[in-house]
Amino acid sequence: MSLRLSRLFVLGLLLAGATSCNTVNLATDLEITEVQSGWFDAGIDKDTGWNHLVPSISFRLKNKSSRSIVGVQLTVSIWLDGDDGEKASKVVRGIGGEGLAPGAETEPIVVRTEWGYNLEGPRASLFENSGFRDGTAKIFGQRAGRIVRLGEYKLERKVIYASQGTHHP
Numbered sequence: 001m002s003l004r005l006s007r008l009f010v011l012g013l014l015l016a017g018a019t020s021c022n023t024v025n026l027a028t029d030l031e032i033t034e035v036q037s038g039w040f041d042a043g044i045d046k047d048t049g050w051n052h053l054v055p056s057i058s059f060r061l062k063n064k065s066s067r068s069i070v071g072v073q074l075t076v077s078i079w080l081d082g083d084d085g086e087k088a089s090k091v092v093r094g095i096g097g098e099g100l101a102p103g104a105e106t107e108p109i110v111v112r113t114e115w116g117y118n119l120e121g122p123r124a125s126l127f128e129n130s131g132f133r134d135g136t137a138k139i140f141g142q143r144a145g146r147i148v149r150l151g152e153y154k155l156e157r158k159v160i161y162a163s164q165g166t167h168h169p
Contacts, residue, residue, distance in 0.1 A: 026072065026141040027148045029065035033105060034058075035151075037137060038158040039126075045118045051126060054116030056160050057137045057153060060105045061094055068099040075140045075147075076111040078155075080133045087135070088115035094141060111137075127157045 040056035055078045063069050072094040077086040090113050100106060119129045126132060135155045140147055 024065065024067070024069055024143060025148075026069075026143055026146070026150065029063065029069060030072070030141060030150060031062040031064050032139060032151045033060045033062050034108070035153050036156075037153055038156045038160045039117075040112050040160045041123065041162070042112075042116060048118045048120075050118045050120045051123060052116055052118050053126060053159065054112050054114070055088070055135055055137065055155055056110070056112045057139075057155070058108045058110040059139070059151075060108055061100065062105045063100045063102055066102050068101050069095055069143075070097060070099040071095065071143055073142045074109070074111075074150075075142065076113075077138045077140070078113055078115070078135050079138060080135045082133065086138075088113035090114075123159055126159070 035057065036059070037055075037057040039053040042052040042054050044050065045052040057076060061072070073091060074094040075089055075091050077089040079085070080087050090111050092109065092111055094109065095106065117126075117129075117132060119126045119131060121129055134157070136152055137155060138152045139150045141150045142148075
């Protein structure tokens with residue numbers, strides 16, 4: 001095969017791959033399932049001596065399409081009630097290079113931001129603290145340069161302790 005034909009062959013394969021990548025629509029092909037949210041007990045803040053709570057959300061991604069989905073990055077943004085912009089966000093891998101088969105679900109994806117509240121008082125009454133505001137987690141998926149909103153979930157008013165699972169911040 002000549003060098004020119006080889007280059008055309010490789011170019012054709014790349015174009016075919018790019019076309020098949022674009023057939024995935026994250027907004028319709030992925031579903032967020034098994035959502036659990038709350039505020040993770042990150043211990044005592046060493047500077048203030050107060051309880052440190054960070055937003056926490058866990059979920060699975062389910063492939064609703066008839067083809068494997070590969071390479072999805074997620075951004076989880078935390079918005080506090082009454083704010084016009086996000087308070088914190090974290091970027092995590094949603095689906096790696098191994099792909100997610102049709103009908104399959106990922107293992108639980110746990111996301112906790114670095115930002116959180118430092119609140120004084122017993123843990124049982126932290127949500128009544130005047131410095132606390134409720135929040136929402138907004139989940140966005142990105143693949144092949146396209147970003148789509150996958151879901152929005154109110155953070156539950158519950159404290160999640162490290163002993164309640166094997167997930168860590």
